[in-house]
Amino acid sequence: MKKLMKGNEAIAEAAIRGGCRAFFGYPITPQNEIPEYMSWRLFEVGGTFVQAESEVASINMIYGACGAGARAMTSSSSPGISLMQEGISYICCAEIPCVLVNMVRGGPGLGGIQPAQGDYFQACKGGGHGDYHMIVFGPQGVQECVDLMYNAFDLAEKYRIPVMMLGDGMLGQIMEPVELPEMKDLSALPKKEWATDGTGVGTGRRIVNSLLIEPDRLEAHIKHLEEKYAEIAKNETLYEEYMTDDAEIVLTAYGTVARIAKSAVRMLREKGIKAGLLRPITLYPFPQDAFLRTAQKDGVKKFICLELSSGQMIEDVKLSTHMLKPVEFYGRNGGNVMTPEDIVAFVTKEA
Amino acid sequence: MAVVFEKTKMLTDTPFHYCPGCTHGIAHRLVAECLEELGAEGNCVGVAPVGCAVFAYNYFNCDMQEASHGRAPAVATGIKRVCPDKLVFSYQGDGDLASIGMAEIVHAAMRGEKITVIFINNTIYGMTGGQMAPTTLIGEKATTCIYGRDAEKNGNPVKMSEMLATLTGPAYIERVALFDAAHVRAAKKAIKKAFTYQKEQKGFTFIEVLSACPTNWGMSPEQAIDFVKTKMQDFYPLGIYKDVEAKN
Amino acid sequence: MENKIIIAGFGGQGVQALGKFISYASIHDGKEVTFLPSYGPEMRGGTSNCSVVVSDAPVASPIIAHPDMLIAMNKPSLHKFEGIVKPGGTIIVNSSLIEDKVERTDVKVLYVDANRLAIEAGNARTANIVVLGAYTKLSGVFTPEIMKAVIEHQFAKKPQVIPANFAAFDLGYNL
Numbered sequence: 001m002k003k004l005m006k007g008n009e010a011i012a013e014a015a016i017r018g019g020c021r022a023f024f025g026y027p028i029t030p031q032n033e034i035p036e037y038m039s040w041r042l043f044e045v046g047g048t049f050v051q052a053e054s055e056v057a058s059i060n061m062i063y064g065a066c067g068a069g070a071r072a073m074t075s076s077s078s079p080g081i082s083l084m085q086e087g088i089s090y091i092c093c094a095e096i097p098c099v100l101v102n103m104v105r106g107g108p109g110l111g112g113i114q115p116a117q118g119d120y121f122q123a124c125k126g127g128g129h130g131d132y133h134m135i136v137f138g139p140q141g142v143q144e145c146v147d148l149m150y151n152a153f154d155l156a157e158k159y160r161i162p163v164m165m166l167g168d169g170m171l172g173q174i175m176e177p178v179e180l181p182e183m184k185d186l187s188a189l190p191k192k193e194w195a196t197d198g199t200g201v202g203t204g205r206r207i208v209n210s211l212l213i214e215p216d217r218l219e220a221h222i223k224h225l226e227e228k229y230a231e232i233a234k235n236e237t238l239y240e241e242y243m244t245d246d247a248e249i250v251l252t253a254y255g256t257v258a259r260i261a262k263s264a265v266r267m268l269r270e271k272g273i274k275a276g277l278l279r280p281i282t283l284y285p286f287p288q289d290a291f292l293r294t295a296q297k298d299g300v301k302k303f304i305c306l307e308l309s310s311g312q313m314i315e316d317v318k319l320s321t322h323m324l325k326p327v328e329f330y331g332r333n334g335g336n337v338m339t340p341e342d343i344v345a346f347v348t349k350e351a
Numbered sequence: 352m353a354v355v356f357e358k359t360k361m362l363t364d365t366p367f368h369y370c371p372g373c374t375h376g377i378a379h380r381l382v383a384e385c386l387e388e389l390g391a392e393g394n395c396v397g398v399a400p401v402g403c404a405v406f407a408y409n410y411f412n413c414d415m416q417e418a419s420h421g422r423a424p425a426v427a428t429g430i431k432r433v434c435p436d437k438l439v440f441s442y443q444g445d446g447d448l449a450s451i452g453m454a455e456i457v458h459a460a461m462r463g464e465k466i467t468v469i470f471i472n473n474t475i476y477g478m479t480g481g482q483m484a485p486t487t488l489i490g491e492k493a494t495t496c497i498y499g500r501d502a503e504k505n506g507n508p509v510k511m512s513e514m515l516a517t518l519t520g521p522a523y524i525e526r527v528a529l530f531d532a533a534h535v536r537a538a539k540k541a542i543k544k545a546f547t548y549q550k551e552q553k554g555f556t557f558i559e560v561l562s563a564c565p566t567n568w569g570m571s572p573e574q575a576i577d578f579v580k581t582k583m584q585d586f587y588p589l590g591i592y593k594d595v596e597a598k599n
Numbered sequence: 600m601e602n603k604i605i606i607a608g609f610g611g612q613g614v615q616a617l618g619k620f621i622s623y624a625s626i627h628d629g630k631e632v633t634f635l636p637s638y639g640p641e642m643r644g645g646t647s648n649c650s651v652v653v654s655d656a657p658v659a660s661p662i663i664a665h666p667d668m669l670i671a672m673n674k675p676s677l678h679k680f681e682g683i684v685k686p687g688g689t690i691i692v693n694s695s696l697i698e699d700k701v702e703r704t705d706v707k708v709l710y711v712d713a714n715r716l717a718i719e720a721g722n723a724r725t726a727n728i729v730v731l732g733a734y735t736k737l738s739g740v741f742t743p744e745i746m747k748a749v750i751e752h753q754f755a756k757k758p759q760v761i762p763a764n765f766a767a768f769d770l771g772y773n774l
Contacts, residue, residue: 024429198414
């Protein structure tokens with residue numbers, strides 16, 4: 001029998017089963033169930049937990065722990081993630097694999113505590129200084145959170161890159177039936193030769209560092225990062241197509257909004273409108289090919305981008321489709337969430 | 352030929368980049384010698400700061416991490432929590448530790464993280480060219496207080512050892528100086544004690560090293576040494592501020 | 600089958616628990632479900648509500664614009680949500696705390712004197728379980744046996760309260 005679990009708790013348990021053995025974090029609504037769960041559960045599996053003094057400290061504890069080779073994660077919500085941006089930039093340059101969760105709330109500023117998607121730019125375009133990216137997932141429900149989180153550390157370590165789960169307040173609070181995977185066998189993992197586990201001396205010593213003060217070295221390193229991102233785009237891009245085969249109107253949305261859009265697609269089909277949904281699962285790398293392919297279909301008349309923001313993902317949709325078809329936008333903001341009926345009304349008014 | 356002196360194995364052969372008369376070099380050597388004497392070779396991780404010691408990862412012959420500005424105690428916390436059997440230390444200057452990193456140092460000390468922090472106090476921002484530090488003395492000149500630090504305008508300097516000693520978490524806190532051979536020997540003893548306490552899982556350990564910066568102070572090395580001995584020692588008295596093993 | 604329910608009341612009336620009972624029953628019964636609580640400061644003593652979608656197929660939208668059923672445990676909740684119930688839908692009104700009548704004529708209405716019946720069942724805190732019984736009967740989505748199994752399971756650590764909860768459930772179911 002499946003287990004009924006709250007999104008935040010399911011993410012925490014899936015992380016542990018995927019190998020997470022350390023958590024560093026600071027309280028902020030609406031993700032508090034993650035640190036609360038981790039604070040007792042990690043000690044049951046021989047791990048460690050620190051309630052840090054700030055998000056600034058949390059992300060730097062991640063830098064230290066993951067730089068030493070551990071599987072560690074942190075979680076927060078929008079204002080807290082903003083505070084982590086400096087650390088994330090350092091982590092990306094130093095190529096430290098780690099996992100981050102952002103249960104997005106309304107912004108800017110202190111904003112609100114209800115669901116939002118206003119952190120898309122920050123997550124996908126490099127929220128801190130310099131040229132870098134993370135792998136960013138936009139899971140649509142609790143089971144997908146579990147499935148993606150379970151393999152997030154493997155993925156992070158494969159490419160030595162942070163993986164971010166970009167959820168929203170709804171995803172953290174919702175309860176759904178889930179199937180949890182088995183605990184991963186960590187003894188089978190390959191040794192991280194680059195990690196500062198304390199055993200290095202002489203030529204064998206390791207340095208975790210983001211300072212490359214000679215221009216040629218820094219440029220070569222950034223080139224290396226670019227190649228890595230290209231490789232990730234080639235291998236790890238994920239998306240879902242829902243009733244797009246004969247669709248004339250292609251809705252596009254990620255995360256919980258995509259589920260609301262699915263209901264809207266069904267309702268539109270009942271009205272005889274050929275709607276479909278193209279849902280990015282990885283927000284970085286963005287599924288550019290899938291969007292271009294869809295835009296090139298003769299039958300597709302237009303795209304409608306749905307977001308809980310003023311329009312952020314829509315820029316990637318426009319770029320990916322080469323503007324071959326019009327891209328319209330419908331969004332809600334401030335913590336308000338659209339209903340399937342809202343989407344249907346928008347589409348039928350426009351259709 | 353008999354070998355009478357050997358450089359410690361815990362320093363690499365990379366030449367230091369420090370200015371003439373700077374005491375970072377001595378502090379590095381003392382830390383490295385203590386690590387070697389405690390058998391930490393292949394058994395420790397250091398954390399370098401942002402500031403003059405930013406390249407410390409090139410000098411210590413062990414696994415090293417370079418932290419962002421002020422966050423070395425958080426980074427060291429992360430390392431120590433997942434490598435509890437290794438000696439973990441951070442090496443930080445006064446801008447890094449007592450200004451931008453004040454929260455991280457205080458909380459690592461509060462939690463009693465079993466790390467050793469080497470705090471180089473030279474009352475100035477060295478790497479950026481001599482700006483006022485949180486430890487700049489009243490009346491001392493810096494490029495952001497050119498007439499000398501004025502408490503009204505610039506606020507007052509902070510005494511980190513005294514402040515951290517009020518907390519429960521620290522096991523050992525001592526302020527040392529490097530202005531003559533006797534004090535260098537005493538400094539080494541303090542650093543070794545701190546690492547020993549860490550090894551014995553006693554708690555957070557902190558050594559404040561009064562250090563000279565002739566370049567940014569606009570002094571000769573001799574004048575700088577004299578400044579540490581007189582003006583700095585006057586405001587920052589040497590001594591043990593916390594020792595959980597001390598008999599009353 | 601897709602059953603969309605909004606449950607609303609004061610914090611402390613067991614509104615979230617009521618939603619969770621229906622959600623647990625869905626799992627017992629092999630159905631799909633989403634349980635979306637309201638969260639934030641409003642939980643603390645203010646109004647509390649949750650949206651539950653029970654379905655045979657995976658649930659798409661957890662957000663409900665027009666519920667098939669509204670369970671209103673207090674007056675502000677009835678006034679807030681009465682207007683959005685789907686025509687032909689159902690409203691369960693906790694008449695112990697709500698003297699107003701439902702104004703709409705295109706919905707089925709059941710008035711349940713939940714707080715009085717809870718006392719009758721032997722535990723004043725079981726008003727939400729009385730309503731759970733009424734919901735089970737009206738919706739026909741779950742058998743009473745499954746709901747009772749869920750009650751038994753959820754109170755496994757406090758078995759002494761199970762009889763009163765069973766009694767409360769039966770009083771609601773047999774209205």
